[in-house]
Amino acid sequence: MFERENQTLVVCVLYLIACLLPSASAQTDEIVDTYPQWELPNAAKARLGKGDINAIQFSPDGTLLAVGTDIGVWLYDVKTGEEISLFAGICESLAFSPDGRFLANRSGDYFYNLGESRWAKKVELWEVATGQEVPFPDMPSAAAVLCFSEDGKTLISLRKSRDIISRLDIETGKQTFNKLGKRPGYVHREVYALRSDKIAIGMPNGNIELWDTTTGKRLSTLRENVKKLEVPDELVGLIDDENSVFALTFSPDGTRLASANRDTTVQLWDITNKTEPITLRRHTNEPTELAFSPDGKMLASGGADKRVQLCDTTTGKPIGTCTGHVSDIRALAFSPDGKMLASGSSDGTIRFWNTQTAEPLPTRITGHIASLKAATFLKDSATIASVGYNGIITLWNLKTFQKTTLQTKRTLEIIGFRDWYLDLALSSDGTKLVSFGTESTLPEPWSDSVLRLTDVSTGRELMSVPGSASDLTFSPDAKTVAGTRSDTIRLWNTETGKTFNISLLDTNTDPEEQHRPSIRTLEFSPDGRKLAGGTMGGGVQMWDTETGEALTSFFAEEPPTGNRYRDPIMDVAFSSDGSLLAVGSMKKLRLLGNRRQLGFKEISYGPEVWGNRLLFSPDDTVLVIGLIQSGGIELWDLATGERLTTLDGHTNRVQTLAFSPDGKMLVSAGGDGTVLLWDWDEVLTTAYNRESNAEASNKAQRSETVLKFTERSAETEANARYISTVEQTYLENRWKNIVEAFTNDPNTTMLGYVERRLFSQITQIGRTAKDKESYMDRLHKLMDTVPDNLSVRLNIHLALAAFYRENDMSEEAAAHIQKTGFITEEAWLILGPFDNAGGIGYNTAYIPEDAAQIDTTKTYESIDRQVRWQKSTDDIRNAHINLGEDVNWGVAYAFATVISPDERKVQFRFDSDDQGKIWLNGKQVFTHTKAFTAEIDKYTIPVTFKSGQNSILVKVCEEVGGWGFYLRITDTNGEPFDDLKISQLEETGLAQ
Numbered sequence: 008m009f010e011r012e013n014q015t016l017v018v019c020v021l022y023l024i025a026c027l028l029p030s031a032s033a034q035t036d037e038i039v040d041t042y043p044q045w046e047l048p049n050a051a052k053a054r055l056g057k058g059d060i061n062a063i064q065f066s067p068d069g070t071l072l073a074v075g076t077d078i079g080v081w082l083y084d085v086k087t088g089e090e091i092s093l094f095a096g097i098c099e100s101l102a103f104s105p106d107g108r109f110l111a112n113r114s115g116d117y118f119y120n121l122g123e124s125r126w127a128k129k130v131e132l133w134e135v136a137t138g139q140e141v142p143f144p145d146m147p148s149a150a151a152v153l154c155f156s157e158d159g160k161t162l163i164s165l166r167k168s169r170d171i172i173s174r175l176d177i178e179t180g181k182q183t184f185n186k187l188g189k190r191p192g193y194v195h196r197e198v199y200a201l202r203s204d205k206i207a208i209g210m211p212n213g214n215i216e217l218w219d220t221t222t223g224k225r226l227s228t229l230r231e232n233v234k235k236l237e238v239p240d241e242l243v244g245l246i247d248d249e250n251s252v253f254a255l256t257f258s259p260d261g262t263r264l265a266s267a268n269r270d271t272t273v274q275l276w277d278i279t280n281k282t283e284p285i286t287l288r289r290h291t292n293e294p295t296e297l298a299f300s301p302d303g304k305m306l307a308s309g310g311a312d313k314r315v316q317l318c319d320t321t322t323g324k325p326i327g328t329c330t331g332h333v334s335d336i337r338a339l340a341f342s343p344d345g346k347m348l349a350s351g352s353s354d355g356t357i358r359f360w361n362t363q364t365a366e367p368l369p370t371r372i373t374g375h376i377a378s379l380k381a382a383t384f385l386k387d388s389a390t391i392a393s394v395g396y397n398g399i400i401t402l403w404n405l406k407t408f409q410k411t412t413l414q415t416k417r418t419l420e421i422i423g424f425r426d427w428y429l430d431l432a433l434s435s436d437g438t439k440l441v442s443f444g445t446e447s448t449l450p451e452p453w454s455d456s457v458l459r460l461t462d463v464s465t466g467r468e469l470m471s472v473p474g475s476a477s478d479l480t481f482s483p484d485a486k487t488v489a490g491t492r493s494d495t496i497r498l499w500n501t502e503t504g505k506t507f508n509i510s511l512l513d514t515n516t517d518p519e520e521q522h523r524p525s526i527r528t529l530e531f532s533p534d535g536r537k538l539a540g541g542t543m544g545g546g547v548q549m550w551d552t553e554t555g556e557a558l559t560s561f562f563a564e565e566p567p568t569g570n571r572y573r574d575p576i577m578d579v580a581f582s583s584d585g586s587l588l589a590v591g592s593m594k595k596l597r598l599l600g601n602r603r604q605l606g607f608k609e610i611s612y613g614p615e616v617w618g619n620r621l622l623f624s625p626d627d628t629v630l631v632i633g634l635i636q637s638g639g640i641e642l643w644d645l646a647t648g649e650r651l652t653t654l655d656g657h658t659n660r661v662q663t664l665a666f667s668p669d670g671k672m673l674v675s676a677g678g679d680g681t682v683l684l685w686d687w688d689e690v691l692t693t694a695y696n697r698e699s700n701a702e703a704s705n706k707a708q709r710s711e712t713v714l715k716f717t718e719r720s721a722e723t724e725a726n727a728r729y730i731s732t733v734e735q736t737y738l739e740n741r742w743k744n745i746v747e748a749f750t751n752d753p754n755t756t757m758l759g760y761v762e763r764r765l766f767s768q769i770t771q772i773g774r775t776a777k778d779k780e781s782y783m784d785r786l787h788k789l790m791d792t793v794p795d796n797l798s799v800r801l802n803i804h805l806a807l808a809a810f811y812r813e814n815d816m817s818e819e820a821a822a823h824i825q826k827t828g829f830i831t832e833e834a835w836l837i838l839g840p841f842d843n844a845g846g847i848g849y850n851t852a853y854i855p856e857d858a859a860q861i862d863t864t865k866t867y868e869s870i871d872r873q874v875r876w877q878k879s880t881d882d883i884r885n886a887h888i889n890l891g892e893d894v895n896w897g898v899a900y901a902f903a904t905v906i907s908p909d910e911r912k913v914q915f916r917f918d919s920d921d922q923g924k925i926w927l928n929g930k931q932v933f934t935h936t937k938a939f940t941a942e943i944d945k946y947t948i949p950v951t952f953k954s955g956q957n958s959i960l961v962k963v964c965e966e967v968g969g970w971g972f973y974l975r976i977t978d979t980n981g982e983p984f985d986d987l988k989i990s991q992l993e994e995t996g997l998a999q
Contacts, residue, residue, distance in 0.1 A: 038718040040374040040410060044711075046079065046095040048656040050693055052672075052684045053714060055391065055403055056376035057081060059680035060351035062100045063338040066135070067107040072340075072349060074357065075101045076375065077658050077679035080112055082135070083357075085342075088370045092138045096131055097658045097679070100152060103135075105159040109177065110135050113150040113164065130164055130175075143180035147173040152199035152206070163203055163220065172206070172220045187223045190216075200255035200264060207264050209252025215266055217278060229264065229276050229284075232872075253295045253310075258303040263320065265306055267294035273308045275320055283878055285323040289316040289813070298339035298348070305362060307348055309336025315350050317365055324815055327365025331358060333414055333730075334377065334397045353377035353397055355412070373718075375680060376401065378659070381433040381440075382676035384667040391674060392437035392463050393682050400440065400463055403682075403716065410716035412723055413466030414730045416459060417442045419737065430477040434485035435665070438463055439501070441479050441488045444471075458488065460501050466726045472499055472506055478526055482535040487552065489538055491526040496540065498552060509555040522566045528578050532585045539588060541576025543567070547590055547599075561590070561599060577635075580621035589630055591618040596632065598645070607648040619660050625670035629691070633661025638677055640664070640685075642694055651694035656683045742785065745769060749799050750792055766802045766885060770809045779814070783807065798943040801827045801975075802885070809884055828916070828975035828983030829886040830903050830959070834990065835879040836863070839899030840870050840891060848898035848964045849922050849936070859929035859958050861902050870897065881971075887941065889971040890963055897970070901961040905976065906988040907952040914979060918945035919963045919972035926960040928953065938966050943973050944981075956990070 047054055058076030065072055071091070074081045075098030082091040098112045112131040129146040130153065133139070147153075150164035150173075162175040165187075172185040190208075198209040205226065208216045213233030217226040233250045254267040264276045266284075273294050274284040287308070294310035305326065309315040315329035315336060329350065338351035347368065348360045357372035377395035384391055389406045398417025403410055417431065431442035440461040456475035461468055476490025476497045488499040496509040511524050525543040532539070537558065538550045546564035550557055565573055580589045587600035596618060597609045607630070612618075618641070620633035629651070632641040638657030643650050657677035665674050666687070673685040745765050772782065786803050793799045804823040811820035824831055838861075841853045853867060863876045879901070881889040890899040907913075915925060921938035924931060925948065933948045963972050977983055 038371075038373060038720065040716045040718065041090065042374055042714040042716070043090050043093065044714065045093040047712075048654065048683070050654055050685055050690045051656055052686050054656075055393070055401075055682040055684070055714070056355075056379075056680050057374045058376075059378050059678075060337045060353065060355075060357070060375050061098060063340045063349050063351050063357065064101055064103055065340055065342050065349070066103050067105060067343055069343045069347075071107075071135070072357070072372075073101055073103065073110055074351065074372070074375070075099065075112065075338075077378075077677075078681055080110065080133070082110075083372055085359075085370070088372045094131070094133045094138070094140070096128060102154050102162075104155045104177070105157065108135060108159075109133065109141070109155075111153055111155070111162055113153045115149055130162070132162065132175075132177075143175070145180065145182055147175055147182060151197075152201045154201045154203070156203045161203070163201065165199060165201065165206060169197070172223070185221060185223050187218055187220075188225060196251075198252055198255050200257045202257055202261050205261070207255045207257065209255050209266060211249050211251045213250040213252060213268065215252060215255070215264070215276070217264075227278075229278065230266070230274075253293060254297045256297040256299060258299045258320070259301055260303055263299075263303070265297045265299065265308075267297050267308060267310065269293055273297070273306070273316075273318075275306065275323065285320075287316070287318055287323055289318070289325060289328075290314070296336050296339045298341055300341045300345040300362065301343055302345055305341075305345070307339050307341070307350075309339055309350055311335045313352070315339065315348070315360070315365075317348075317362065325813075326362075329358075329360045329365050329367070331367055332356065333418060334399065351375070353395070354399060376682075378678045378680055379662055379676040379682065380431055381663045382674055382682050383433050383435060383437045383663065383665040384672070384674060385437040386668055388667040388669045388672070390437070391682060391684075392433060393676055394431060394433060394440060394463075395680075398431070398440075398442060400461075400466055402464070408716055409719050411719045413463075413726045415440065415442070415461050415466045416468055416733055417444055417461075419730065419734055420444050430479050430490075432479040432481060432488075433463070433663075434481040435483060436485060439469070439481070439485050441481065441490075441501075443475055443477060443479070443490075458490070458497075458499060460488075465722075465729075467729060470501070470504055472504060474506075478529050480529045480531065482531045482552070483533055484535060487531070487535065489529045489531065489552075491529065491540075494523045496526065496529070496538070496550070498538075498555075507555065509550055522564065524564055527576050530579045530581060532581050533583060534585060537585075539579045539581070541579050541590060541592075543572045543575040545572070545574045545576060545592060547576060547579065547588075577617060577619055578621045580623060580630075582623045582627045583625065584627065587623070587627065589621045589623070591621050591632065593617045596621075596630075596643075598630075607643060607645045610643075610648075620662065620664045622664040622666070624687075625666055631664055631673070633664050633675065635660040638679060640675060642690070652690075654685060654690065657681065741768065742772065746789060746792065749789070749796065762798060762802065766806055769806045770885075779810075782810065786810075797981075801829070801943060805829070805884065805886055812884070825985060826983060827886065828977045830905070830974050830976070830989055831886055832879045832881045832884055832888060834903045835888055836861070836876045836902045837879050837890065837899060838867065838874060838876050838902075840874075840894045840897035841867075841899070842870050843896040843898045843964050843966070845896075846922075846964070846966075848896075851898075853898065854900060856924075856926060856960065856962065857929045857931070861958075861960075870894070876902065886943075886975070887971050887973055890965070891970050894970070895965070895967045897965050899963055899965075899970070901963070901972070903959050904990040905952070905957045905959065906990055907954060907957060908986055909954050911952050912979065913950055913952050913984070914977050914981070915948040915950055916944040916946070916975045916977055916981070917948060917973065918942050919961070920969045921966050922964040923972060924962040925974075926958075928958055940969055941971055941973055944975070949979070952987075 058078035060076055062075035070085055072083045072085050077097050079093050079095040080098045080101055081093055084091055097115045099115045100113045102111045110133045114128040114130055129148055130150050132141040147164050148166050151167050153164035155162055160177055164173045170187050174183045196211040200207040206218050206220050214231045215229040219226050251269045252266050256265050262279050264278050266274045271290045273287040276284045290310055290312050292311035294308045296309045298307045304320055306318050306320050307315055313332045317326040319326055332352040332354050334352050334354035336350055336352050340349045346362055348362050349357055351357045355375040359368040359370050377397050379393055380396050382393035391403045393401045398415040400413040433440055440463050442459050444459050445456050457471040457473055458476055459468055459471045476492050479490040481488055486502055490497050494511045497506055499506045526540045527543050528541045530539050536552055538552050541547050544564040545562055547561040549559045574592045574594045576592050578591045590597045595611045598607050616636055618632040619635040622631040628645055630643045630645055638659050640654040642652050657679050659678035661675055661677055663676040671687055673687050675683045748765055786807055790800050790803045804827045808820040808823035841848055866873045866875045918941045920941040922936050925933040927950050932950050
């Protein structure tokens with residue numbers, strides 16, 4: 008078997024030899040990616056990629072950087088960026104002991120987010136100098152979070168069961184345990200920050216709790232009753248509205264806690280007292296990573312917007328922005344001296360930054376890959392194409408040892424719509440990529456969706472077609488794409504651009520009365536004439552791809568019980584001649600067809616084990632199954648029905664299986680961010696002679712081979728220019744759409760929440776604008792375009808104020824606020840919610856409403872708790888004072904003070920959602936009973952200010968939906984005053 012000509016294997020051998028030669032990169036400026044083949048499975052010939060980045064941390068002396076990935080912990084030399092060692096085993100978080108002697112890995116498995124599972128390894132403890140695992144007989148169970156004590160003698164961890172704190176004595180190996188009090192929830196929906204004496208827990212509903220790790224008791228709740236996010240009507244029921252906590256971290260001295268929140272804010276909490284947190288709004292998308300500098304004076308935050316923000320933890324003011332990554336930030340760490348920051352991204356790189364200037368440093372670590380969605384060989388059998396969930400394409404040429412990394416439009420879209428566009432597929436020849444995206448220039452992934460066809464060699468879009476689809480797959484000749492949408496299969500001819508749909512509904516039955524099957528997977532027959540599909544209800548159907556006619560069906564379709572299906576179909580696969588169809592569900596694997604003498608008909612999976620990908624061998628004698636849980640690859644003999652072997656190599660689900668065109672090599676791509684190449688002849692020889700070979704258990708071995716790929720800089724730079732142009736076009740179109748929304752029909756009044764959403768987008772553009780002067784000029788031109796639209800002009804001033812505030816120009820920001828006359832969010836105290844069931848709150852005085860002053864120390868009985876006056880938590884700064892999103896039929900009060908230099912006549916310009924009342928200096932001056940979204944200047948109320956301090960009390964009674972109000976102060980001509988002073992809460996002594 009091994010004497011046969013094997014071109015692919017020869018290529019690989021020559022490649023390995025070449026990679027062991029001295030690298031030419033020492034004399035050039037080319038980027039060379041190195042891939043040590045440490046811990047490579049026996050039957051695998053090469054591993055491309057070093058795993059998806061999950062965590063990073065500097066050693067205490069600053070010489071090493073530990074990078075936790077889905078395949079293990081890599082140790083790098085900080086000075087050179089070179090790999091030193093690999094501690095195998097999935098790593099979600101890690102910690103160095105204070106003396107740098109040990110490195111702890113919390114460990115995990117594919118189901119790590121669901122709590123403890125039978126695949127989870129225990130916490131691992133490695134001795135850094137020797138690279139050996141410490142062989143304590145009783146290590147803690149896989150942890151949700153871990154840390155070392157300050158003296159380094161104890162390793163503290165929280166079990167994934169969420170209820171046990173473990174303390175491991177590093178000297179004796181003995182464990183002690185403390186039990187945390189019960190709380191609702193699941194480990195995959197919580198985030199943690201841990202110190203030896205306390206743990207902070209962030210909840211999906213936005214609450215943040217502090218617990219004592221010794222007594223197991225809750226110490227306090229830093230944040231609760233969190234305002235829910237605004238969910239557009241189109242998405243109600245599809246996504247939740249919780250302002251979840253995405254990350255937590257303690258300051259080095261343990262006195263402060265930073266939280267990253269779904270609403271794009273980062274908050275700094277002083278946990279030694281109950282002062283309000285500092286809220287930072289520097290990100291344009293969800294921040295997911297946080298890190299304090301060693302002295303606690305600086306906080307770094309990063310997330311889905313590709314940027315790392317540095318801020319002063321005392322003032323909350325920005326220090327700088329680190330830009331350069333092309334995908335989301337996955338990990339952050341400061342060097343021990345605080346002069347350097349490391350950031351890891353799903354673009355596969357780790358970059359280093361000067362923390363004083365926010366400028367990049369020369370050293371860069373490359374070669375990591377985000378979770379892969381697909382990989383395959385090109386026709387030459389020497390080049391492999393892979394693509395990550397973020398749309399980044401990597402081309403690996405095994406003959407020239409060159410590598411090309413390309414961004415696509417999906418790379419840009421995934422930043423704005425991280426959880427939406429998850430489906431993509433490569434053609435079998437590796438030349439084309441199809442993905443689900445959007446043509447919308449507004450930040451709403453449910454509008455203007457498209458299917459994109461991308462040239463894999465350049466990353467450029469070839470064509471697109473309107474409409475969405477998932478479960479995408481190519482025909483064998485790459486001329487047709489199939490995908491599903493609702494109760495329809497879409498077929499797209501990629502040469503003509505034409506599409507046609509196959510309905511999954513019975514035309515003879517009322518659609519409202521029939522079960523709508525949900526397609527889970529699609530596969531073309533080898534000749535492309537048939538399309539097989541498996542459903543969530545366990546059914547399998549075949550269609551004619553030319554006519555759309557339903558041909559044959561297998562297995563009865565079962566509707567779900569509640570929201571759960573009993574046995575969904577996970578994948579289907581045709582044999583090379585189309586005579587056999589393999590069908591894999593969550594519970595069993597079945598083989599359909601008319602070929603005789605098959606020992607394989609049906610097998611049942613064990614508990615919590617099922618295949619995610621199916622593939623026939625080139626000669627149709629073996630069925631290859633990629634598993635979800637363990638990342639293993641099973642081989643089944645179709646003649647005998649026996650399992651031949653399991654190839655263990657991936658640590659996460661196997662996303663793709665494909666053979667090289669010559670059939671000599673199997674490629675597998677995993678969610679762990681690696682591509683594995685398997686010599687098929689060697690795999691079969693080992694499998695069929697497993698007794699004599701003892702099957703070698705496929706155990707990974709230490710290999711000193713280091714693969715080296717030179718980045719093709721010309722192609723990468725051309726792609727970067729293309730993507731930059733696309734990004735700029737997105738920005739231009741987005742701005743154009745916003746302007747058109749305001750100018751298309753100037754006589755039409757725009758709903759308040761629509762206008763607020765548009766200006767929220769304008770503010771986001773300001774945060775990311777590279778040309779600041781151009782952004783300000785655009786706003787001024789927009790103001791000139793709609794001179795008679797008062798609401799737009801006022802909002803433009805607010806947008807300019809937000810822009811100046813973001814750029815630390817407080818005087819300019821205040822000047823624009825003054826031009827509006829609004830009393831903005833930071834000046835209000837809020838009290839509530841009180842009961843408005845049946846509208847009773849309108850005529851119910853829950854506080855002394857005619858009092859000119861308020862008692863900020865007094866507590867009141869609200870709908871569900873004791874409340875007192877608090878500073879407004881609405882930090883969007885659009886002058887619409889939001890009173891809450893999570894309460895229907897509620898009442899809230901708002902209080903502010905204004906200092907006038909003299910007695911004068913003024914006007915209140917007011918509206919509220921819903922019914923509202925206003926008191927000035929204890930006297931009621933206005934009331935309305937309408938229930939509608941608030942608009943700027945809807946009501947004009949003439950009042951008289953006295954000289955000195957004037958108190959304003961607003962009451963708003965909400966029914967359902969939005970809840971808030973606008974209030975600005977003008978003269979009788981509607982112009983704002985320049986000598987009124989809106990008192991800050993601290994100045995009046997009313998702030999808590």
